[in-house]
Structure formats: structure tokens, C-alpha cells
Amino acid sequence: MPPLPDPEPSFSSPAMQRRLLLRAAAGTLLFSPWLKAAQARAAVNLAATPIGRMDLPWWRKRFEASLQQVRRSQPELVWLGDSITQNWERSSPQPWADYQPIWQREYGRYQPLNLGFIGDTTSSVLWRLNHGQVQGLSPKVCILLIGANNLGRPHWGAHLTVPGIEAVVDKVHQLLPHTAVLLLGVLPSKRSAWISAETLKINAALAQRYAHSPFVTFLNVGHVLLDAQGQPDPALYLEGHEAHQTVLLHPDAQGMERIAQAIAPTLDKLMRISPDRPMSP
Numbered sequence: 001m002p003p004l005p006d007p008e009p010s011f012s013s014p015a016m017q018r019r020l021l022l023r024a025a026a027g028t029l030l031f032s033p034w035l036k037a038a039q040a041r042a043a044v045n046l047a048a049t050p051i052g053r054m055d056l057p058w059w060r061k062r063f064e065a066s067l068q069q070v071r072r073s074q075p076e077l078v079w080l081g082d083s084i085t086q087n088w089e090r091s092s093p094q095p096w097a098d099y100q101p102i103w104q105r106e107y108g109r110y111q112p113l114n115l116g117f118i119g120d121t122t123s124s125v126l127w128r129l130n131h132g133q134v135q136g137l138s139p140k141v142c143i144l145l146i147g148a149n150n151l152g153r154p155h156w157g158a159h160l161t162v163p164g165i166e167a168v169v170d171k172v173h174q175l176l177p178h179t180a181v182l183l184l185g186v187l188p189s190k191r192s193a194w195i196s197a198e199t200l201k202i203n204a205a206l207a208q209r210y211a212h213s214p215f216v217t218f219l220n221v222g223h224v225l226l227d228a229q230g231q232p233d234p235a236l237y238l239e240g241h242e243a244h245q246t247v248l249l250h251p252d253a254q255g256m257e258r259i260a261q262a263i264a265p266t267l268d269k270l271m272r273i274s275p276d277r278p279m280s281p
Helices: 014-026 033-042 057-072 083-089 100-110 122-130 158-175 193-209 253-271
Strands: 077-081 113-116 141-145 180-184 216-219
Touching (some): 083 100, 122 158, 216 253
Parallel strands (some): 077 113, 077 141, 141 180
């Protein structure tokens, strides 16, 4: 999209604020400085606002394919999230990038469905849910892992991301009232000191928010990715297998296997919950 003239003088106009936010919802103005300014002036939390990415051809293609897959599926388990979840689809001759054998071993018996999209934020997942992403499904469990990308390019801190994650959880529960939600904490990463600090704040807030929820189980399993010094272990991240890589974000196959094993007892318990009645709000 070509650069637009500086809209700062017209930000005081409610019409301009509505226009920018509507463009965000349509996916045509994503994460620009102007949009952040519009958000601040309009007092809208974009992390909790559905924002599509249909302007991206690959994303549109994946979303449309996922709707077809949903129509053909009757999964007992759904993973919902961003690229960390999408990576479960990867196969590779390199063992550290070969996720599919672990996926099949850990989840194959549940006819699992992978609804992970590279780059998605809480707002992107909300948009997908609002546009039929889980329509017609009734899985026993939905594993939700989202929030890492909020802290990246959008730079949405804990005060914005926590309500965004809560909005996703509420939407999942609204659309899948018989489904138990297994909410995973934002995983540790090596990106910036600010991101690390905000990740801790997010997980602490979510642990408190869902401590006594009858339909959401919160698990913070990021410790399985840390080394003896309490830092992200490069040997457990995809980026750690690349030369001169200073960022650690995506767990590799071994890292995801550790996560799968850490959540297995809770998942097995949730799978035994009777789906005969909606979970309590």
C-alpha cells in the first residue's frame, strides 16, 4: 500500500478514527503508527479487536483452506494459535525440525486439527473465530497458545495483550460451549528485555484470572524451554540451530515435545470430561 499523507491533523475527527479502525478490521491497515495513534485517541484496545489479514494472499489461502478442513473434520482436539502452533505441520530430515512424528504420537488418537497461522496476534485469531474458523466443531479440548506476536511488531504490552487473550478465550467458549480450554502461557523468548518482562506480566495475570475458572485451565510450561541459568535454551529453539542467530522464538521439535509432555497429564484429564453439557461460564 503506498504511503498516505500524514493524518495527524485529522485524528481529532471521530470520523477519521472510525475509518482507520474499520480499515484495521478489514485487514487493510495493520499495525501502522497512524493506527496506533487512532487506537490511543479512540480508547480502543486493538489486541481485543478482530483484525483480519485477508490482504495477505498466503494468509487468505490458508484461511480458506482451513475452513474446508474444518467442514471435513470431527476433531476431539484443536490447537489454535500462531506460527508456534502451525509448526506442528512441519516435516524435515533434520530431527530438530521434524514435528510431525511428535504430533502424531502425542495427538494422533484425538483426530487433531491444527489451526495455527504464522504471524497471528490475538486480534487475528478473534477475526478468524468471528468468520467461521471453528463453525460446526465440538472438540473435547481446545489448546490455545497466542500472544507472542502481540509483543513484536504491534508492540502491545501486557495491559493490552491480557484483555486480548481473554477476548479470545471468551469467544472460544461462546462458540464451543462444550469444549474445555487449555490455555498455555506465552512462551519464553529471546528478543528484548521489554518482551521478556511483558511475558512475565502476561502469564502472572492469566494465572490469576483463570485460577478458579470452571472451563479454562491455564498452564505456564515455559520452564521446559529454559537452561540451567533460567534463560531460553538455544538447543530447544529453531533459531538456535542457525548460525549467528540472536533471536529465539520458535521451539524446535524437541522443545515442542517437551511442551506436549508437560501438558499431557492435564490434557488426559480434560479429555475425560463429559461433553454432555456446556461448561459453566
